[in-house]
Amino acid sequence: MDQRIIRILQEIVGKDQVTTERADLICYSYDATQQQYLPEVVVFPADAKQISLILKMANAEKIPVFPRGAGSGFTGGSLPTRGGIVLVTSRMDRILRIDSENLVAEVEPGVVTEQFQQAVEKVGLFYPPDPASLKFSTLGGNVAECAGGPRCVKYGVTKDYILGLEVVTPQGDIIRTGGETMKGVVGYDLTKLMCGSEGTLGIITKIIIKLLPLPEARKTMLVLFDSIDGAARAVSAIIGGKIIPATLEFMDATTIDCVRKATGLQLPEAAQAVLIIEVDGEREMLERQAQKILDIVQPLGVVETRVAATPAESEDIWKVRRLVSPSLRKVNPDKFNEDICVPRSKVPEMIRAVEAIAKKHAIPIVNFGHAGDGNIHVNVMIDKKVPGQQEKADQAIEEIFAAALKLGGTMSGEHGVGITKAPYIPMELDPAAVAYMKTIKKALDPNNILNPGKVLLD
Numbered sequence: 001m002d003q004r005i006i007r008i009l010q011e012i013v014g015k016d017q018v019t020t021e022r023a024d025l026i027c028y029s030y031d032a033t034q035q036q037y038l039p040e041v042v043v044f045p046a047d048a049k050q051i052s053l054i055l056k057m058a059n060a061e062k063i064p065v066f067p068r069g070a071g072s073g074f075t076g077g078s079l080p081t082r083g084g085i086v087l088v089t090s091r092m093d094r095i096l097r098i099d100s101e102n103l104v105a106e107v108e109p110g111v112v113t114e115q116f117q118q119a120v121e122k123v124g125l126f127y128p129p130d131p132a133s134l135k136f137s138t139l140g141g142n143v144a145e146c147a148g149g150p151r152c153v154k155y156g157v158t159k160d161y162i163l164g165l166e167v168v169t170p171q172g173d174i175i176r177t178g179g180e181t182m183k184g185v186v187g188y189d190l191t192k193l194m195c196g197s198e199g200t201l202g203i204i205t206k207i208i209i210k211l212l213p214l215p216e217a218r219k220t221m222l223v224l225f226d227s228i229d230g231a232a233r234a235v236s237a238i239i240g241g242k243i244i245p246a247t248l249e250f251m252d253a254t255t256i257d258c259v260r261k262a263t264g265l266q267l268p269e270a271a272q273a274v275l276i277i278e279v280d281g282e283r284e285m286l287e288r289q290a291q292k293i294l295d296i297v298q299p300l301g302v303v304e305t306r307v308a309a310t311p312a313e314s315e316d317i318w319k320v321r322r323l324v325s326p327s328l329r330k331v332n333p334d335k336f337n338e339d340i341c342v343p344r345s346k347v348p349e350m351i352r353a354v355e356a357i358a359k360k361h362a363i364p365i366v367n368f369g370h371a372g373d374g375n376i377h378v379n380v381m382i383d384k385k386v387p388g389q390q391e392k393a394d395q396a397i398e399e400i401f402a403a404a405l406k407l408g409g410t411m412s413g414e415h416g417v418g419i420t421k422a423p424y425i426p427m428e429l430d431p432a433a434v435a436y437m438k439t440i441k442k443a444l445d446p447n448n449i450l451n452p453g454k455v456l457l458d
């Protein structure tokens with residue numbers, strides 16, 4: 001990159017906060033997709049004013065800018081696919097205030113999700129969105145992706161907790177969207193537009209978050225089924241029974257096997273599927289709710305149930321779920337983690353469709369995830385070094401998306417589009433809707449400098 005541009009960046013953020021060192025560029029060249037694109041320069045701004053100056057300069061010079069939180073995205077959203085500037089929010093990591101009277105907090109985008117959750121829980125409050133990446137992902141990245149997680153079945157996704165934002169527009173203006181109040185309908189809802197916009201419409205520099213009171217207690221259950229169909233039908237039966245658990249997580253037989261092999265956890269051989277169900281709320285109510293759930297699922301081929309009596313036992317149950325991702329690589333070295341979402345009642349049909357696709361292409365496909373909201377993580381496992389496997393995986397993924405759409409679902413419940421799903425956009429959105437979205441992008445970012453080539457493939 002032109003030394004003149006580097007000097008301007010150094011003037012804006014300080015010499016120490018700009019790097020063109022190859023080792024640093026490599027550190028910011030990848031995300032969880034395992035794809036790699038080298039940026040030309042990485043900058044670490046301290047506030048919205050500095051970001052505004054960076055974007056004004058980038059606009060004048062037509063240099064692409066790629067916002068980045070923790071780089072844990074699964075769809076390549078933060079990858080510098082066209083060189084240019086990677087703008088990292090790690091220095092903007094302050095929790096500015098937690099207002100216990102109004103149940104509101106204000107944070108900078110680089111705050112790590114779990115640290116925020118722990119801070120609000122210390123004062124008896126609750127921030128429900130809980131992506132499995134919460135130990136390292138940032139709230140800015142969560143808002144930009146509208147992240148979800150196990151608790152979303154009862155509590156909703158990130159956008160349901162965002163009241164307002166401070167945003168630097170692609171042209172460098174600093175704007176406020178929404179506000180602090182629980183209601184507010186003045187003007188277009190730019191807050192919702194920004195949530196899930198994947199860093200293509202503006203850079204989030206402050207977030208006003210709605211909080212809830214921390215539930216008094218939780219009860220966790222592990223239910224093992226003798227068939228995948230039984231577990232999938234149990235999801236519909238529980239919700240149909242008018243109970244919304246705080247989490248309703250699902251794992252198929254291959255997933256159970258991976259966890260068993262990787263960790264030595266004692267899970268019976270007869271178990272073909274698992275549900276981890278957690279209810280939360282007032283202590284007295286939980287026993288009754290848990291029993292009602294067990295009664296509902298019992299006729300559906302239950303092999304065994306474990307109900308945690310203590311927080312430590314609950315932690316043991318959650319350990320089963322948390323060990324899924326690390327243990328999957330035992331199946332095959334390369335994994336494509338798709339996060340399709342279907343209407344809850346269609347979960348059994350979707351699982352059957354995935355099983356048929358796996359059989360047809362003779363590749364392992366491992367299913368687990370947030371079955372309570374119909375969001376299944378379908379992991380196509382291959383070894384890229386084996387000739388023909390990549391092609392099979394590509395074909396299988398397209399068929400999985402087609403099956404989800406046929407059932408009234410979507411190709412992404414929480415990971416977004418980024419670059420990996422962009423080619424499939426025409427399968428889900430009609431051309432007029434895509435044109436409408438492109439009009440918004442063009443109007444807000446006429447020089448296409450902010451995260452170009454993402455989501456809509458310009």
Ligand SMILES: Cc1cc2nc3c(=O)[nH]c(=O)nc-3n(C[C@H](O)[C@H](O)[C@H](O)COP(=O)(O)OP(=O)(O)OC[C@H]3O[C@@H](n4cnc5c(N)ncnc54)[C@H](O)[C@@H]3O)c2cc1C
Pocket residue numbers: 031032066067068069070071072073074076077078089109130131132133136137138139140141142143144145146147148149150198199200202203204205325414415451
């Ligand atoms: C092990 C693992 C488990 C995961 N589990 C889940 C899960 O359960 N649920 C889920 O939803 N996701 C999950 N993810 C995906 C990922 O963690 C989420 O998408 C997360 O929200 C990304 O946050 P990040 O800070 O890493 O953002 P990044 O990956 O750095 O960026 C993601 C997108 O946000 C944009 N962006 C980042 N910061 C800003 C900002 N301040 N302003 C504007 N745009 C910005 C980037 O340009 C990019 O498009 C998981 C990932 C991993 C690796």
